Structure formats: C-alpha cells, structure tokens
Amino acid sequence: MKKAIAAFMIATAFAPVATPAFADDDPAATTLSAQGDATKGKRIFNRCKACHNLTATERTRMGPNLDNLFGREAGSSEGYKYSKALAEADFVWTEGKLDSWLTQPRAFLPGNKMAFAGLRKEQDRKDLMAYLREATNAGE
C-alpha cells in the first residue's frame, strides 16, 4: 500500500514533463556543473550564442536571454514570445532539467521551437553548465 502511494506521488510529480526524475532537480544542486570545465564550456556555448545572450541587458536574439537561468521558471524571460509548449511548461530550470533539455530538446519538451538537435556528449553538457553557472549570473 505505501509503495503504491509513493509510486503514484512520483508519477504525479513528474507528469507534466516527460523526463526521468533527476537527483539534482534542485535549483541549488551543482552536481553536474561541478564536474565541468567552464573554459571548455565557453567554447561549447559558441553553438548557442547565435540564438542566446546571457545577460538581461543585451538584446534578445532568436531565443530568449538566459540571464539567471538556474532557479528561474521555464518560459519566463520577460517580453519573449515562447512556443505554447514552453510558455505552458510548469517547471523550474535546474541542472537536471537543463541536462535533459540539452540532450534532446525535442524529446524533452515536444512542440518547443528551439531549432537545435542536442548535445549528445555528457561531458560537453557538464562543461557548458559550468560556464553557464558563471555567465548567467554575471550581473544585469
């Protein structure tokens, strides 16, 4: 009986997003970025920067600015016109969520409009996250 309730609660908690539960789904958790190299991550960000700026004062490109990303509600960059999928997504960006998104954006959140196939190498995602931890908190 107890097991059944726990399974139900887990199923409900993760129902809105089709992604496995991550241990590091706490905005404060730095498990993945801690294993990354920010200098390498900065180079990997070259694959994102045609579409994303990292501070709020820079202009918006094709994608939303990623300032203060960790701990921020998904689809909440002010003034940016998101797809319905991302606008209605109900989760906060954590390293766990970002890891799933970057692995395969389309599978993580069907219907989103980010034209990016994904970063398949786990270490690339960790390096990128180490860089984003620094660069998305670099002031306004």
Ligand code: HEC
């Ligand atoms: C071709 C342009 C393009 C590239 C390249 C791209 N993105 Fe995006 N990104 C977008 C668009 C467009 C959206 C908005 C998607 C939507 O509304 O469905 C987005 C959304 C996001 C979001 C959600 C932000 C929020 O406010 O909830 C994150 C995080 C993100 N991208 C990270 C990245 C990272 C990291 C990379 C590089 C590995 C990357 N993107 C590469 C266009 C791009």
